[in-house]
Each structure stands twice: as structure tokens, then as C-alpha cells.
Amino acid sequence: MENYEVVLRLVIAILVGGIIGYEREYRNRPAGFRTNILVCVGATVISMIQVHMIDDTIQIIAKNPQLTNALKADIGRVGAQVVSGIGFLGAGTIIHEKGSVKGLTTAASIWVVGCIGLAIGMGYYFLTGVSTIGMYGVLVSLKKIETRIIEKANIIKLEIEYLNKKDLSDCVSEYFENRNIKIKNIEFYIDEDYGSLLKTTQYTVLTPKNLNSSRIIQDLSSYEGIVRVAIV
Structure with missing residues (x-):
């Protein structure tokens, strides 16, 4: 992976995390602007580490064919740990107070931001763009629809x-x-x-x-x- 590609993916991660984080910050939610950026960037870094590991494994095998059966690189293992690990961070945003539960949407948004970060790190730009637009639409547009339904x-x-x-x-x-x-x-x-x-x-x-x-x-x-x- 070229250096400019690393920089590009990190910048996209900051932008995506910032967009979602701004919406959460605007609504005064526990996980706001910086938290979402850090989650997205962290997931992106993990994805790029996984990509580098795969590239390095391929290069080693190309130079030493006898190591084909000795070296293995699981493209999904590290990412799976990120997805499950973000669950603990999301749990910290959930508050149980006076019989009601708050923060579920914020916890879910952190999890999705982490998943989008993994997509950025893997270089799936179209998936990243569509996912970001869809997620922002759910948080903003559907919130208004939900409010109108409740008001009925x-x-x-x-x-x-x-x-x-x-x-x-x-x-x-x-x-x-x-x-x-x-x-x-x-x-x-x-x-x-x-x-x-x-x-x-x-x-x-x-x-x-x-x-x-x-x-x-x-x-x-x-x-x-x-x-x-x-x-x-």
C-alpha cells in the first residue's frame, strides 16, 4: 500500500467519523465528535494493518515458495476483534435511569462507525460513501419521522x-x-x-x-x- 493511500484513508476516516460525531454532539449524546472520529480512525488503522500483513505474507511467500503452507493470513480475524471490541465502548454510552434506557442509538452508531472504519481501511470507498450517507440519513431524517409518529x-x-x-x-x-x-x-x-x-x-x-x-x-x-x- 502506497503512503498516499494510507493518508487518504485516514483523512476519509476523520471526515466520516466527524460527520456522524457532529450529529451526535449536536444532540448532546455521550459519544460525540471526537469519540466517533477516534473509533473510525482506530478501525481504519486496524484494517490497514491487516492489509499490510497480507501484503507482507504474499511477498514472503513469493520470495520463499517453500513457506506456502507455513504462513497464513486471515483477512477477517483482526477486523472481527474490532467489531466485538467496540461493543464494550458502546455499552458505556447506555444509561439505565428511572426505568428507561438511554443511549442505545449512540451505542449502535459507534458500532456502525467502527464497521465503516474497517471498510475504509480495506479500501472499499463506494461502500464507505453509501454507508455514511445511509447512516447519517437514519440519524437525522428518521429521527424527525419518529418524532412525528410519536406526536400522533x-x-x-x-x-x-x-x-x-x-x-x-x-x-x-x-x-x-x-x-x-x-x-x-x-x-x-x-x-x-x-x-x-x-x-x-x-x-x-x-x-x-x-x-x-x-x-x-x-x-x-x-x-x-x-x-x-x-x-x-
């Missing part, structure tokens, strides 16, 4: 005060399921003034467009043991 449904936050009954929360969850209401987040509170007798739970739910919030409040208020239902 109603996201509301319900606060339910109820007596501490073992099966009451199960009844509420069953009601949500029967009404096709998706639970996005649950927060539990205990009223210290009443000890453990009265509990408060806040549900962040995604309701169907044709279901009125007042109907939900009316239905839940009819449950024995529920003291109050309100939208917060």
Missing part, C-alpha cells in the same frame, strides 16, 4: 395515589395493556405522613390518539383502593 399519539404523565395493596399496581398495568396504552416510565413515591399505607406512582404513558385522558382518569378512579388520579 399522546404522551401524558399520570399521578396515581392508592392504598398499599399488593395487586393494585398489577390491575393498573392490566388496564393500560387492555387499552393499548404503552408505559414509557414509572416512578414510585411513598408519602411519609401516612407511612407505608399510601403510595404515589407516576406513570409516563403513550396513549392512542382516540383515547381521551379524562376517560383514563375516570376509569382508574373507579378502582377500589385508588384515592386520586391526576395529570401532572
Whole structure:
């Protein structure tokens, strides 16, 4: 591999990682501009090392044919380790907080950036370009579509005060399921003034467009043991 080819591939890796990283940085995600660049460049370097190893093996065998069966170069082994290794980095961007999981998209984007870096290092420029455009389109365009779809449904936050009954929360969850209401987040509170007798739970739910919030409040208020239902 010529020196100019090495420089070209590293520059492309920086550009690709920068494009994806900028989008992540703009949305204030854990892995931003520099992280994505480093992942892409690192994967590219590993790919080029693998290419150099193969070239060196071919040259050695050409000079010493008797080593044909002694020398082997697996073109995919090093790259496979990169793909699996990036998984640990992606796991660090995933946050579990208050019943919800955040950072999955960022973790996935890091993994894809690493894969694109491998393609750059191998010299697959067309694949690199198409993959970068596709990935950026998914992160930017599909995010807007996803937001519009969610906006068609109603996201509301319900606060339910109820007596501490073992099966009451199960009844509420069953009601949500029967009404096709998706639970996005649950927060539990205990009223210290009443000890453990009265509990408060806040549900962040995604309701169907044709279901009125007042109907939900009316239905839940009819449950024995529920003291109050309100939208917060």
C-alpha cells in the first residue's frame, strides 16, 4: 500500500467519523465528535494493518515458495476483534435511569462507525460513501419521522395515589395493556405522613390518539383502593 493511500484513508476516516460525531454532539449524546472520529480512525488503522500483513505474507511467500503452507493470513480475524471490541465502548454510552434506557442509538452508531472504519481501511470507498450517507440519513431524517409518529399519539404523565395493596399496581398495568396504552416510565413515591399505607406512582404513558385522558382518569378512579388520579 502506497503512503498516499494510507493518508487518504485516514483523512476519509476523520471526515466520516466527524460527520456522524457532529450529529451526535449536536444532540448532546455521550459519544460525540471526537469519540466517533477516534473509533473510525482506530478501525481504519486496524484494517490497514491487516492489509499490510497480507501484503507482507504474499511477498514472503513469493520470495520463499517453500513457506506456502507455513504462513497464513486471515483477512477477517483482526477486523472481527474490532467489531466485538467496540461493543464494550458502546455499552458505556447506555444509561439505565428511572426505568428507561438511554443511549442505545449512540451505542449502535459507534458500532456502525467502527464497521465503516474497517471498510475504509480495506479500501472499499463506494461502500464507505453509501454507508455514511445511509447512516447519517437514519440519524437525522428518521429521527424527525419518529418524532412525528410519536406526536400522533399522546404522551401524558399520570399521578396515581392508592392504598398499599399488593395487586393494585398489577390491575393498573392490566388496564393500560387492555387499552393499548404503552408505559414509557414509572416512578414510585411513598408519602411519609401516612407511612407505608399510601403510595404515589407516576406513570409516563403513550396513549392512542382516540383515547381521551379524562376517560383514563375516570376509569382508574373507579378502582377500589385508588384515592386520586391526576395529570401532572
